[in-house]
Amino acid sequence: MNKVPKFARSAGVLMPLFSMPSVYGIGCFSRDVDVFVDMAVDMGFHWWQVLPLTVIGAGNSPYSGISSFAGNSLFVNPAGLFEDGLLTAEEAENAKYRGEPYLVDYDFARENTARVLRTAYGRITPALREEMAKFAAEEEYWLEDYALFMALAAERSTEWWNWEDGLADRNERALAEARARYAEEMDFYRFEQFVFFRQWLAVKKRINDRGVGVIGDLPFYVATDSVDVWVHKKDFLLDKNNRPAASAGVPPDAFAAKGQVWGNCLYDFAAMKKNSYSWWRRRIAHCLRLYDALRLDHFRAFYNFFAIPAGDDSAVNGKWELGPGQELIDLIRKDNPDALFIAEDLGLIDPDCRKFIDGSGVPTMRVFQFGFDGTASVHLPYRYESCNVAYTGTHDNNTTLGWLYEINPDARAFALKYCGFSGAGWGSGGPSCASTKAIIKTVFASSAVLAIAPVQDMLGYGSDTRVNIPGVAEGNWRFRLPFELMLTVDRDFFLDVNNTYGRLGRGKE
Numbered sequence: 001m002n003k004v005p006k007f008a009r010s011a012g013v014l015m016p017l018f019s020m021p022s023v024y025g026i027g028c029f030s031r032d033v034d035v036f037v038d039m040a041v042d043m044g045f046h047w048w049q050v051l052p053l054t055v056i057g058a059g060n061s062p063y064s065g066i067s068s069f070a071g072n073s074l075f076v077n078p079a080g081l082f083e084d085g086l087l088t089a090e091e092a093e094n095a096k097y098r099g100e101p102y103l104v105d106y107d108f109a110r111e112n113t114a115r116v117l118r119t120a121y122g123r124i125t126p127a128l129r130e131e132m133a134k135f136a137a138e139e140e141y142w143l144e145d146y147a148l149f150m151a152l153a154a155e156r157s158t159e160w161w162n163w164e165d166g167l168a169d170r171n172e173r174a175l176a177e178a179r180a181r182y183a184e185e186m187d188f189y190r191f192e193q194f195v196f197f198r199q200w201l202a203v204k205k206r207i208n209d210r211g212v213g214v215i216g217d218l219p220f221y222v223a224t225d226s227v228d229v230w231v232h233k234k235d236f237l238l239d240k241n242n243r244p245a246a247s248a249g250v251p252p253d254a255f256a257a258k259g260q261v262w263g264n265c266l267y268d269f270a271a272m273k274k275n276s277y278s279w280w281r282r283r284i285a286h287c288l289r290l291y292d293a294l295r296l297d298h299f300r301a302f303y304n305f306f307a308i309p310a311g312d313d314s315a316v317n318g319k320w321e322l323g324p325g326q327e328l329i330d331l332i333r334k335d336n337p338d339a340l341f342i343a344e345d346l347g348l349i350d351p352d353c354r355k356f357i358d359g360s361g362v363p364t365m366r367v368f369q370f371g372f373d374g375t376a377s378v379h380l381p382y383r384y385e386s387c388n389v390a391y392t393g394t395h396d397n398n399t400t401l402g403w404l405y406e407i408n409p410d411a412r413a414f415a416l417k418y419c420g421f422s423g424a425g426w427g428s429g430g431p432s433c434a435s436t437k438a439i440i441k442t443v444f445a446s447s448a449v450l451a452i453a454p455v456q457d458m459l460g461y462g463s464d465t466r467v468n469i470p471g472v473a474e475g476n477w478r479f480r481l482p483f484e485l486m487l488t489v490d491r492d493f494f495l496d497v498n499n500t501y502g503r504l505g506r507g508k509e
Contacts, residue, residue: 004361005338007293007389007450008505011498012047012215013040014454016062016395016467017075018104021483024112025097025105029077029199032483037207043491044498046506048207049215049452051395051467053200053290057223060106060477063297064223064264066149068283069142071196071290074109078116080199084128086120103478121191132194141282142227143193144186148178149227151185159225161242168242170230200290208292211506215342216291218284220298220305221248221264229265232279237266239310246307249315253347256471259315261308269324277328284332284339293340296362300349302328303356329360340508342389342450346370363450366390368443369403372411372418381418381446390448392439392457395467399456400436401429402463418442431488433460440494445501455481458489 020027020036027033040048055072057064062072082092095116099105124132136143149160156163166174179186204214222228224244229236237245244265251259272280287294296302301323308318333339343362345354357364366388371379384390392400404412404426416426419438426435436457444451456465456479468476498504 004333005340006509007340007363008509009449009502010046010505011044011444011503012049012450012452013045013458014049014391014395014452015481016051016477016479017053018051018477019455019467019479019481021481021486022077023096024078024109025099026074026109027104027480028075029203030079033203034206035483036486037210037212039486039489039491040212041210043489043494044504045494046211046504047213047215047293047450047452049295050217052217052219056477057225058263059473060104062217062477063219064262065219066223066225067142067146067227068222069139069286070146070193070227071200073117073192073196074106074113075200076113076117076192076195077199078112081116081120081195084120085125086123086128087116091116091119101482102480104480117192117195118188120195121188124191131198132191135194135197136190139193139197142286143190145231146193146227147186147189148175148182149230150189151182152178154185160230204290213292213506214290215293215295216287217295218287218297220296220301221262221266224263224265228279235268235272235279237268244310246310247312248305249308249318250306250347251315251318259318260471261313261315266305266307266321269322273324273327277324277331280328281331281335285335288336288339293342295342295344297344299343299345299357299362300347300353302360303353325356326360329362338508346394363387363389365394366448367394367397368392368439369397369400372407372415374411381442384446384448386447386449388448389450389452390443390446391452391454392436392443393454395454396470398463398466399454399461400439401427401433401457401460402466404435405462415439429460429462431459431490436460437490437493441497444497444503451503455486455489458494459485
């Protein structure tokens with residue numbers, strides 16, 4: 001194997017795209033991203049970490065998407081369609097959101113995006129049509145199945161395994177008839193994805209030109225009701241009715257006392273091995289076109305994964321099964337020798353799994369909030385190593401200020417003392433919040449090669465701005481930051497911290 005590429009010592013901001021300011025009810029590929037990135041550069045940051053940009057599924061979760069390859073059209077910027085001459089000025093103005101600026105309005109975003117995309121599609125120019133045809137040819141290996149799936153799903157309002165036998169089982173004659181019947185709808189969904197990728201890659205180029213890299217996030221599993229499972233049934237553990245033979249999840253941990261039942265179907269790794277894990281390898285390569293580095297969620301499942309009997313509503317009867325192991329990691333490395341990865345290795349990790357993770361050569365995560373449970377935790381900053389990526393908290397954590405309010409007084413006193421914070425006022429939030437700044441400074445001063453802070457921690461926000469509560473199905477993924485509040489971040493403080501602790505590096509070593 002070649003030498004594994006490494007991050008340079010640097011720092012980043014965790015900010016979901018849907019949380020970005022915009023005038024459309026959800027963060028999108030608007031110029032607000034450029035302002036955010038300019039601010040990040042001014043503060044000495046060189047990484048922006050996002051959550052998955054794929055089409056969202058149940059509960060608006062980006063971790064249960066209906067396609068591993070298609071992009072979330074809710075991120076399309078109507079202003080960009082106006083600039084392409086596909087919307088009038090009045091139509092672009094009417095697409096603006098007039099409601100609550102602090103939360104994502106998914107219902108509005110869906111209706112609004114569908115309307116503007118349908119209007120724009122009806123006006124596509126010959127030049128854009130030619131550009132779209134080239135895109136469709138290059139992405140045919142996933143785009144055609146996605147377009148047909150979306151057209152079929154829109155009429156049926158039920159899971160794919162409940163479709164007519166010929167379609168659920170992907171009978172070639174039935175599929176050919178469906179492609180002919182839904183030819184126009186399929187073309188619209190090609191256009192939808194063409195616009196998504198065209199806008200995102202233009203945004204990403206501007207980001208990269210400013211010296212900032214994008215860290216993407218790859219969910220380990222996919223939703224059962226997804227294009228991926230419908231098309232690649234043999235790669236998944238399904239029963240005779242095309243339903244999951246078992247469910248993904250995790251046993252009890254710090255996030256959920258009864259464990260978590262995610263509902264995703266499991267992979268048939270024995271079947272995947274026979275085709276050299278082709279679906280996984282294409283998925284990884286595809287993501288690395290969209291991002292400059294990739295966080296591999298639930299990394300431990302490459303070693304062993306938790307299988308919960310189908311139909312169970314708790315994880316108590318689950319058991320561990322062996323994953324593909326280093327064989328798949330090596331293939332991914334071989335395909336993408338220059339790629340930067342981060343392994344999400346949180347939760348309960350047994351010694352054998354830890355040996356696998358540490359031996360994979362992929363940088364692993366450390367989270368400040370997990371370091372104060374009364375044990376000599378690896379999440380205490382003095383134990384961070386240069387192979388770690390350190391966070392004050394992740395999208396699954398409370399905000400750091402919210403965490404300080406909720407932990408027991410002794411743990412809070414220890415955490416604050418550890419960070420050199422003394423005196424009163426730890427609970428005073430906002431951009432001048434001294435306690436969260438002390439914690440960020442401590443994490444950034446550590447030996448971890450990359451240090452990342454969620455934007456809520458940089459602004460000293462409380463638990464009402466939390467992104468996700470694991471195990472809770474509804475009400476997540478809604479935090480949105482108004483433009484004027486984004487501007488209140490203490491830029492001088494973060495530039496000083498990044499400069500003081502040697503985090504002005506860029507890219508790879």
